[in-house]
Amino acid sequence: MRNPILIALFCLTQSLISAQNPTPSKPRILISTDIGGTDPDDNQSMTHLLMYSDLFHFEGLVSSPSYGEGNKEEILRMIDLYEKDLPKLRKHNKNLEKPNYLRSITKQGRKGNAPYLGYTTATEGSDWIIKCAKKKSTQPLWILGWGGLEDVAQALHDAPEIQNKIKIYWIGGPNKKWSANSYAYIAENFPNLFFIEVNSSYYGFFSDNTELDSVNSSNYYDSVIKGAGHLGPDFKNYYNGEIKMGDSPSLFYMMDGNPENTERESWGGSFEKISYSPRMIYNQVTTLKDTVSFCSIIEIHLKGPKTAIASDSICFWMEVPYGKTVQKWPGYYLGNGDYAIRYIPKKAENLHYNFTSEIAEINGLKGSIVVTNLWPGKKHNADYPLGNNWYSDKSDPDLYDGKIQGGKTVLKWRKAILDDWAKRWKWLK
CATH class of the missing domain: 2.60.40.10 (Immunoglobulins)
Incomplete structure (x- = not known):
């Protein structure tokens, strides 16, 4: 007969492990992207997003180009390619998102950066952010920023009550340069937002550093993607197929553990609290x-x-x-x-x-x-003082990837991420 005390201890141990590493429900996400603009890495990231659409509850796909000629038509074109590949993909995963639903939540945001005030007038995109944030849900709305902050700033200006209903993971760096006014407006007026400001760590994903892995992103297209469905040939149009995907760490972060635990090790980086901007x-x-x-x-x-x-x-x-x-x-x-x-x-x-x-x-x-x-x-x-929930790239010198602050917190997972994606590319061959 089994020892009941040992059984009880085992169950307690498992409960404690689960409490420390909870498995969250499908996160509610809204993508704000400058796809179709000057930097085609958003197209690469959109391909990845669509191929992993079973992992998320989609609330919106918003075109927010603070610079360049990005537009929602480019999002819709990518969805069209995905739809052509969906029959093959669904043979392996029946939970991938329906194309018509994705089209229904694709919205146009502001084109161009905000004036000095940091906001102007509402857009279809900013209104959609407000609508999604106000939905009754036990989960927050995660806004994953791949471009400018103009529509987020506009939404917060028009409906400041949503600030406690949203959480943001934003790829800053060059995007921050173009969105200086909307960023300043948010930092000054909404310092208590839950905001992960990623200014450099994401570079680690497409770094040429092979210290932590032997991945050669230049060979990934020929060895993994080439000949895969309709999304595969399209991928060749961006950086000649070389992996960049500078916005994808926002997705990796949502795929790998509890996103509210910012200091954890994760595919999308590990972050520390900052108290001022x-x-x-x-x-x-x-x-x-x-x-x-x-x-x-x-x-x-x-x-x-x-x-x-x-x-x-x-x-x-x-x-x-x-x-x-x-x-x-x-x-x-x-x-x-x-x-x-x-x-x-x-x-x-x-x-x-x-x-x-x-x-x-x-x-x-x-x-x-x-x-x-x-x-x-x-x-x-x-400086703009910030609240208790603003996070950014880790400053530990040992985590720099060359000159990239926090770069190793993403670089170390690159092989695991690309190996996992390779399995899905095989579905299209």
């Missing part, structure tokens, strides 16, 4: 004597004539060399002779810029600034 305010152009951390808000105010220009109107431009091109960032008139611009550098560098404008006092001004490689870095008086 760095902001430096300057009342003149900067010099190389000035230093900020990457992904910090640089806010430059300039004095000029008091004019009849409407407040929050674009009236000057910041030009920044980017490779062989020049990127241009809008500056705004705030009234009473105050002209201002926000800029967020995405990497460590000595940054140089100049201003162009029809306003003589601003046109031709030049500046520079030193950007360091640790986020959030030193505290400043103008």
Whole structure:
């Protein structure tokens, strides 16, 4: 006869293990993406998302291109490809999402970045975020940001009561650069959001570092994807099939354990709490004597004539060399002779810029600034204080992947992720 005391101890042990590593229900997710814009990695991530659609409860697919020509039609085109492959996929998994349902929740958000205020007028996308957030549910709405924050900022402005119903995992970095004004609005007005701000860790997924695994993302298309259904040939159109998928760590994070436990080891990274979002305010152009951390808000105010220009109107431009091109960032008139611009550098560098404008006092001004490689870095008086649920890339030097802060928290799982995906690609062959 079995010992009842041993049985009781075993059951108690299993209960404690389950309590420490709960298996959550299908997470409710809404994707905000700039797919179809200048960076085709969103198409790669959308392919991955659709092939794993059985793992999520979809609430929305919102086109939110703060920069470039992204649009919801590109989301719909990807769903069309998925529909063609669905008969083969469903032979192996009958729980994959229905294409018509995905089409019904695809919405167009704001095209272009927000003005200095951080918000403008409602869009189909921002209204949809509000509608989904207000649904009665025992689960939060997870917003996975692959692009700009404009529609999220607009939704929070129009319905601030949703802030306790949503949780955000946002791929910042370059997206943060384009969404400087909407990010600043959220950080200043909604510091108590549950917000995972991923400015660098995600780079670890497509790093060329083979220290932790032997994966060669350049060979993955030929060895795994080539010849697989309709999604396979389409994948070749993005970076010639080389794996980038810079937004996919948001999905990996939702697939691998309890997403509310941010400091756990997970496919999508591991994060630490931050208590402030760095902001430096300057009342003149900067010099190389000035230093900020990457992904910090640089806010430059300039004095000029008091004019009849409407407040929050674009009236000057910041030009920044980017490779062989020049990127241009809008500056705004705030009234009473105050002209201002926000800029967020995405990497460590000595940054140089100049201003162009029809306003003589601003046109031709030049500046520079030193950007360091640790986020959030030193505290400043103008920083935005954050609540208890704002998280970001781990700052431990041992977790850097080269210059990438927190990169190893994602890099270490790359082989496991791609091996798992390879099983699903086989379904299409």
